[in-house]
Amino acid sequence: MKITVNGVPTMVDTDRDDAAVDVLRDGLGLTGAKAACRTGVCGACTVLVDGAPRASCLTPAAALEGREVTTVEGLEHPVQRAFAVHDGMQCGYCTPGFVVEAAAFVDRWRAEHGDVTPSRAEIAGAMAGHLCRCGAYEGIHAAIAAACRGEHDGEAGEPARVEAMQKVTGRAVYTTDIRLDGQLEGVIVRSSVAHGRVRSVRGGAVDLLPPDRTVRYVGQPIAAVAAASRGEALAAAAAVEIDYEVLPAALDDGSGTPPVWDAADRKHAPTSMEGFAFPGGWDGTNVRGPFGPGSWRSRTAVNRINAASGQGDPRLVTGTYTTAVQVHTAMEPHACVAAWDERGELHLNVSTQAISMVVEQAAKRWKLREDQVHVVAEHVGGGFGSKAGVTVETIAAVELARKLGKPVRVVLSRAEELTDTGNRPGTTTRLALLTDDKGDLTALSMDVHGRGGVAIGTSSALMARLMYGTAPRRLRDFDVLTNEPPGTPFRGPAAPPMLWALEQAVDEVAHRRDEDPVELRRRWDGNPKRHALYDWAAALPAWRDRPATGSQTGRFRRGIGVAIGNWPYQLDPGTQVELVVEGEVVVARTEVQDIGTGARSVIADIVRAELGLPADRVRVEIGRSGAVHGPASVGSRTTASIGPAARDAARRLREHGLKDGTRVVGKRRGDRRGYVTPIAMAGLAIGRGFAGSVHITEVEVDTRLGRIRPLRVWGGLAVGHIYNDRLARNQCEGGIVQGIGYALYEERHVDPSTGTVLTTNLEDYRIPGIGDSPEITIHFHQDGWDHVNGGGVGVGEISTVGVAASVGNAVFNATGWRAHDLPIRPDRLLRGISR
Amino acid sequence: MTLHDVATAAGVFRAGGTDLMSRAPGGPYVDLHGVPELGGITWRPDGSAVIGALTTVADLARDVRLRAAYPALALTAAGLATPQIREAGTLGGNLLQRNRCAYYRSPAFSCHQDGGDSCPARDGLTLYATVVDSGPCVAPHPSSLAMTLLGYDATAEVYGRGELEVAGLYDDDPTRDHRLARGEILVSVRMPPPTPGERAAYHRAIARSEAEWPLVEAAARLVVADDAIVFAAVTVGGVARTPLRLPEVESALLAGESLAEAAGRAEARCAPQAQTGYKVALLTGTILHVLEAAVEGEKVAA
Known part of the structure; x- marks a missing residue:
């Protein structure tokens, strides 16, 4: 036509x-x-x-x-x-x-x-x-x-x-846009049962089952097929015959559920925590834990809470808070184009937030040297934690390409993306918080049960170790295993559920004491950098003029709430940036990727500024392997790693002079007083100090139709030097938008009888649209990070972790009703305020 | 192409395609574009409109004469879906689309709607299901325009069947979302003459600000004279297997009950599923919202 x-x-x-x-x-x-x-x-x-x-x-x-x-x-x-x-x-x-x-x-x-x-x-x-x-x-x-x-x-x-x-x-070319000559389209065949042993697979080109041939959730990869077009590949996938021995499945967190992992297999359970999970310890078939390494004088804490409870002490605040499973659902789905060349080397285009990890893991998996794995991720359509390392689309593409002798592209569908590319586990938190007559914190107890499907790694309670000084506390994490898709790290892993509970409980203390919630936090909080943020927050007219809680009676009620956050400062101390003078242009290279955070611009800004060059004389070539080592874009570590390395490189080049062909390598030099972690593991060091946030959120609650409209949010962040103001603001604004999604809309639904994910499109899985985005003001407090090389740390995670709790507190201020369950859907709000 | 040509062609009729294209691939499809009878808006001597089935939702919302004559219809059209869907989607497609139940749309389940003999939603996720019990299937009817057209007593011209009330397009049969048989084609919707002094409102209750299927939706058409409601048409959607008109609310309004009392009359119809108890309050709340908005609103119809 x-x-x-x-x-x-x-x-x-x-x-x-x-x-x-x-x-x-x-x-x-x-x-x-x-x-x-x-x-x-x-x-x-x-x-x-x-x-x-x-x-x-x-x-x-x-x-x-x-x-x-x-x-x-x-x-x-x-x-x-x-x-x-x-x-x-x-x-x-x-x-x-x-x-x-x-x-x-x-x-x-x-x-x-x-x-x-x-x-x-x-x-x-x-x-x-x-x-x-x-x-x-x-x-x-x-x-x-x-x-x-x-x-x-x-x-x-x-x-x-x-x-x-x-x-x-x-x-801008993304992995999903790559089309090589002779390229085939690959499709993954997935389990239709929640738990079963696969007796046979007929028609699959490559096998994706684990060694025990067992599938543990609906949607688990079993095999992959490829064909010239996606339509043909889908047809081939539909024709694959799988014979299951169906096993009983654990689809709720009640006791007596059949085991998700037999004792012998438990070590294979994936983890939703970044990089590690606590060892051992199962309490029953599908419950793992407790783990309480964050506890401090836990017996004292429990004794005080029990005594207060026995006496009906009004200073004891208790509550059970839940969060829903949140799905990353980056706009670019997981995608990989894999090709093997005649020398047996592997060429990958991957939508990844960690090129260096893909190289390392691919080399290991396919028994290659790292210099035989060539990875390109020029532009990456978001990740939020779900695209770290070799994931199943890459395994499928590589295996299919090897088997069929042609390049293969595997792009996940939105349904696959919303089912099996990871999620932030749901949680149930039982919390007790006790204060004394002076209103000081004297005991805290948090038991968090995380539901990450077949994955372990709940560590939400642990994160409460970082909050509010050194009062006695018992912080215990449990995993509740089910035959549901596994959780994975998601922007600020473990922190949002903890803050959803703790920051609302702290708000409750302030309410009962009739104390300004910002002032109470100031009293409890030992972090000097956040004190500057409290000054800023307390001076906001919207905060000063906030309504008295529960004072409104009309249909539409406005409320304002505060919540704080803490996030450890992380970096990749092995980061390098290479500069090469190519004619009139200085080219910067490192093995980093830009998933939307602005890594390219951070490097370009620094090189231009240090060398006094106009924009057209600096070119940044990132998004491919083979360059000097760059960080994974996880754990808010990219900018704090590449920034100082780029500056070091630029200074070296300035010393050498901009002669054509000159090559220098800049390093991420250490911080004064070193790091908390003595040696870097897997490209990670935990530096000294915590990024801090204060979020002030204003909402309007429609008490008739149950809708909560976020009106304005002020995000105060103590992260030190801001490398690029507009880009950092943008990321902080996005953190707020995602936090609002977490607070109000986002919820993965699973059919309770079959374990099938029901929210498999972006109508049923609700993420915030532009109409749900409030007016946002970002405030950076840039002092207090002089010990850090470069003077500043990342914003990716600290910008989102406390947002949902601030929404909850704003709803309480507006209505006098405290939400305990996320998301605060219209049905929950209507039920809550009708009581 | 004539109506006869397409009616006898093998395949699934496709208008704007916004529903068909988002479902599992089916086909073959028979494109309805190019059949002249299906397009256009014609005005009859009595001032009423005949709206071709391929008229886009966006045109319903922006056509100046339609907006003046049938404000509730125009407001509903403007309030559904997103700008792009409204540009592509058609009146006929909106009336005859399939429901949005996640179970029906998931390839993992079989249900009454696709040849099965059960409703997996009933024992599963019912948060978005019906609150007015209307048979074995609990998927709310998806058509906002059908809901509002019920309040106009509009009729549908169907090739192969003749003229029938829009209400007659639907029933509680759990195997289908409309009653048209293979080979029957919705040609146009015939509106009544405009009601002088009509005040109208449409609202959908959703969690977000835009772009969400309604938890509950309602449309109201009122005529107010000397501070009294002398005409009322109140319709609701998102609550039952079919769009509903609520004569009990209308008669309460005509009898002079308060708007809140009248809206509350809808409650008696409700028989919630496990998770749709909230829709009772949301239903009466949404009705009250559109009644207030219609009373407070400017008169639109001439």
Whole structure:
């Protein structure tokens, strides 16, 4: 059929029922539009059809016949530069869809209203069909408003990140966009039973079962197949015959459930904790623990709490708090393109947040030297913890490529992404907190039962060791194993559930004492850096003028809440940055990846500033292996690792002079007073000091229809030197948006009878949209990190961990009702406030 | 292409495709675009509109004359889905789409709706299920436009069957979301003449601000004269196997009961599933919301 694509009349040979996005991407190689959800929810595939935005995943090819199609590659619109200048993006995977829709909106708006600023609601309504998992909505608002005002009709403004123009034009290439000659499409065949031994598999090309041939959750990989097209591969996958010996499954956390792991297999259980899990210790068949290494004078704590409980002491605050399973669901699904070359070396394009880990793990798994594994991750569409190391899409692609002798691409579907690429485990926390007559903390007890499916690694209670001084405390973590998909580390692992419980309990203490919750925290908190944040928070007019709790009676009630957070400072002390003078240009290289945090820009900024070079004389080439060692983008360690190394490299180069061909390597030199960990393990050192946060959140509660609307959030962060202000703000804004998702919407549902995940699309798994994003103010307190080389630490995790608790406290302030269960759904709110 | 051509073609009818394309691949599909009878809005001498089934949801929301004549319909169209879905989705597709039950949409389950003989949702996740018990299937009907059209007593012109009330498109049969048989094609929706002085409102109760299927939705059409409600049409969705019109609420309004009392009349219909007890309060709350909004709103219809 004939289509005009970006102004060029084009004949395409396609099935009329194919999705337009596949015609554009696979047929015409226009990979700017991303097929991220395939249900018309996320908008990443948006193109213009005769000038009107369309979700091309829902558009049959037939609907394009004779039409004019404009993809992001053919778009030339001021809003693109506006997105670049105002940093309306992080990972960039959703950006093509946003800019295409925004272009149409801006044109319509200016034609109807002139060059004036639309309201936030107007922008949110127009962009309602788009989702940004990074939560870059503040930048998107600013970009669209500026474009509506006509501020970007010229070439005005510098892009906020070095790759911004690539991301707004669709030129940024992600793993899902790679298409090699002769490439096959691979599909993973997954378990349909929650627990079973696989007797036989017929029709699978490669085997993905563990050595014990046992599947322990619905959706566990069993085999993989490949074919020339995804459609054929799916058909081949459907034809694979699996014979199971079905075993009884543990699908609830009650006692008497059949074992998920036999005693002999327990050591194979994966972990949801970053890098490690506590050893041994099972209490019953499916309960592991308790682990209490964070405890301190625990007997004293328990004795005091028991005595207070026996006396009905009103100073004892107790409660049970729960959190739902949260899923990472990065906009770019897990994806890998694998190819073996004639020398037996392995070439991988992987959507990963840890190139160095992929190299190391792939070399080990496929028995290669590390220099025989070549990994490219030029642009990565988000990760949030789920893309660290070799995961199953990579294993499947590599094995299929070896077996079939051709390059193989494996891209997970959104349903796979929402089922089996990891999650933040759900938790149940029983908490008791006791204060004395002076209102000082005298005892704390937290028992956290984490539900991470077949994975272990709950360590939420442990995180409470970092909070509020040294009062006696018993902090115990338990894992409750079920035949459900495994948890994995997720941005700030273990901290949000702990803070959801603890920070609400602290709020309850303040309420009972009739004390300002900020002032109470100031009294309890020994962290001097956070004291500066308390000063800032207490001075906010919105905080000063907050309503008295429970004082409102109307349908809509406003409330404001505070919560704090702590996060250990981590870094990769082995990080290096190499600089090479190539003609007029200084090229920076390191084995790091940019998953949307702005790693490229951090390096570029430093090299430019140190050497006094204009932008076009510095080029940063990251996102591929073979360079000097770079950090994994996990544990908030990227910037604090690469920043000082880049500066060291630039200073060395300055000493050498910018002669063509000069090569220097900069190192991440140590901090004054060294690290908490004496030696780096797996690229990780824990440095001295804790990043601190204070979040102040204002909500409006509709007491009739149960909706909680986040209005404004102020995020105060004590993280030292900020390397790039706009990018750091963006990440902190995104942390708030994800925290709001955790507080109000996000919840993985599993069918209780079969263990099948039910929330397998982005309609049923609800992440925040632009209309749910509050107005956000970020405040950085930059003092107190002079001992750190570079003077600052990461913001990725500290920016999100306390947000949900601040929402809970705001709801309490508005309504007098305290939420105990996340997310605070309308049904829960209505039930709660009706009591 | 004529109606006869498409009606006799083998395959599944496709209008905007927004529902079909998001479900498991089926087909073959028969495109309805290109059948002239299905498009366009025509106005009859009595001032009423006949709306072609392929009219997009976005056009229902922005057509100036429709907005004036049938404000509840236009508000509903503007309030559903997202801008892109509204641009592609059609009136006919909205009325005849399949339900959004996660069990029905999951390939892992079989249920009444796809040839099975049970409802796995009943004993599983019912948080988004019906609250008005209407048979073995607990999936709420997904069509917001159908709900509002019930309040207009609109009729549907169906090729192969003739004219029937929009309400007649639906029943409690757990195996289907509409009653049209293979080969029958929804051609158009016939509206009544506009009601002078109509005040209207539409609202969907959701957790987020946008882009979510309703937990409960409601539309109200009111005419107020001398501070009294002299005409009322109240319809609700998200609560039952079919969209519902609530004559008990309407008669209470005409009898002069307060808006809250009238809205509360809907409660008697409710028989919650395990997790849908909250929908009782949400239903009466949403009805009250649209009644208040309609009373307070400007008169729209001429």
